[in-house]
């Protein structure tokens with residue numbers, strides 16, 4: 001921590017002293033670089049942190065610059081008033097660009113945002129108000145009492161302060177709840193939604209943030225160059241910005257700034273050879289994507305890992321601890337006893353009927369098993385219940401409310417949580433951050449607090465970290481808190497996913513094949529964990545192929561075959577049902593898979 005502060009202080013002092021060693025041309029180049037660093041930080045937030053393809057950053061930049069130019073020269077407004085209006089206009093454009101993000105997937109956004117960038121250049125080249133291909137000149141010098149901003153040396157300090165604020169704010173967002181939810185969305189939007197992250201609004205927020213940075217960059221550019229023309233906001237600069245973010249390291253805002261500075265210097269060196277420059281950026285981008293996907297920012301971490309490997313692992317290896325059961329709580333008697341009612345649900349995929357008029361009712365406090373041969377519709381049923389699929393017919397009621405076709409994040413916020421058959425942990429977040437995403441119930445619409453109440457955000461984040469550590473301690477995962485989940489053995493990943501699902505404080509927990517890939521001891525521990533979760537007042541539905549586990553754990557079992565419910569009842573009773581035995585034998589499983597003695601499989 002101390003060495004990091006010392007490094008920041010050193011960089012700050014060096015940045016402050018930099019103009020003393022530069023001639024007038026060099027300071028101009030540096031001033032342009034700082035503007036690109038601000039733009040790249042905004043692009044990094046949208047693309048690297050939130051995972052939203054945004055090719056409109058250059059258009060945001062252009063809107064900021066042009067609106068400043070038009071308002072100062074044509075409407076006669078002061079520079080700073082125009083600057084404020086310019087950023088507001090950029091945010092409005094950001095809202096428009098972000099609207100498709102509410103519905104379409106990220107790769108289509110690439111086309112939408114590219115279209116916007118092209119339309120913008122086309123418009124400014126042809127419109128009268130923008131001065132056509134000639135552009136707008138004679139933008140007035142921004143006035144700041146006591147500081148002559150016509151001097152590029154002093155303008156540098158204005159830009160430096162804005163960049164420091166922009167980067168500081170970006171890092172604050174990335175390292176607290178909003179940024180964590182964005183990163184979770186980037187890693188796995190389905191899992192993020194199932195934990196209550198409002199994915200469409202988060203995407204929109206990413207575009208708004210990018211637009212603010214674009215607008216601020218545009219204002220600074222108008223004030224620096226005092227002339228705007230279409231070529232500054234064209235595809236070539238868009239490509240340059242993309243290259244800066246990819247080469248610097250799109251998942252790190254500091255990487256984006258490093259990328260902006262390095263590439264801008266290279267561009268300067270190759271200013272007389274633009275074609276070579278374009279080919280060089282393209283080649284370096286491809287090399288980085290293939291050989292160093294984390295960009296320049298990821299190199300120190302890679303070097304650290306290599307060094308550790310060479311020296312051999314130091315210190316004690318992290319170990320899985322025991323699970324500490326919850327305090328049992330009795331279900332409140334005054335509430336309805338039905339937790340979930342699925343009525344006549346049908347789910348068709350083109351010609352295939354994956355669910356055929358499936359009905360089941362799960363009572364509060366129950367552990368319900370859902371079993372059936374492969375392809376019988378179990379996971380589809382979970383996907384319908386948890387909102388990933390809208391059923392073709394029928395109704396899903398959760399806690400007495402009709403929630404048919406509701407979105408995963410609404411269901412999550414209503415108290416439903418789930419795990420996935422193939423594990424959907426956020427791979428680039430740490431284990432602790434995975435749990436933090438589930439614990440954090442902040443609404444995306446309350447993100448204005450990042451501007452008006454940052455201290456409250458920090459305080460809340462500290463409290464969430466405390467809660468996350470308590471969850472990890474309870475599940476014996478404390479040693480893994482700072483590690484990325486994909487580096488962990490499968491059994492531990494399964495436990496992390498359950499801990500994460502329970503951290504969302506559900507009243508109904510859906511577990512999709514939680515024992516898949518676990519060894520006998522791990523299955524026994526899982527059984528204890530699920531029982532303890534239920535005893536803490538959570539209703540559980542579990543899909544499982546491990547019949548020993550199902551038989552010993554579940555009070556009731558629903559059996560699906562061919563998308564239909566073929567039996568339901570207590571385990572021993574269901575195991576004797578001829579239709580069930582036939583379904584399993586038809587699936588070429590041995591009838592031994594349906595033990596009459598309820599015991600956990602080892």
Ligand SMILES: Nc1ncnc2c1ncn2[C@@H]1O[C@H](COP(=O)(O)OP(=O)(O)OP(=O)(O)O)[C@@H](O)[C@H]1O
Pocket residue numbers: 349352354372373374375376377378379380381421
């Ligand atoms: N998104 C989809 N598009 C098309 N078909 C699908 C889709 N999801 C599931 N299916 C089909 O629906 C049927 C039921 O699949 P589902 O995954 O629900 O079965 P399952 O009982 O969970 O199987 P398993 O035990 O192997 O996980 C299968 O035939 C599957 O191919």
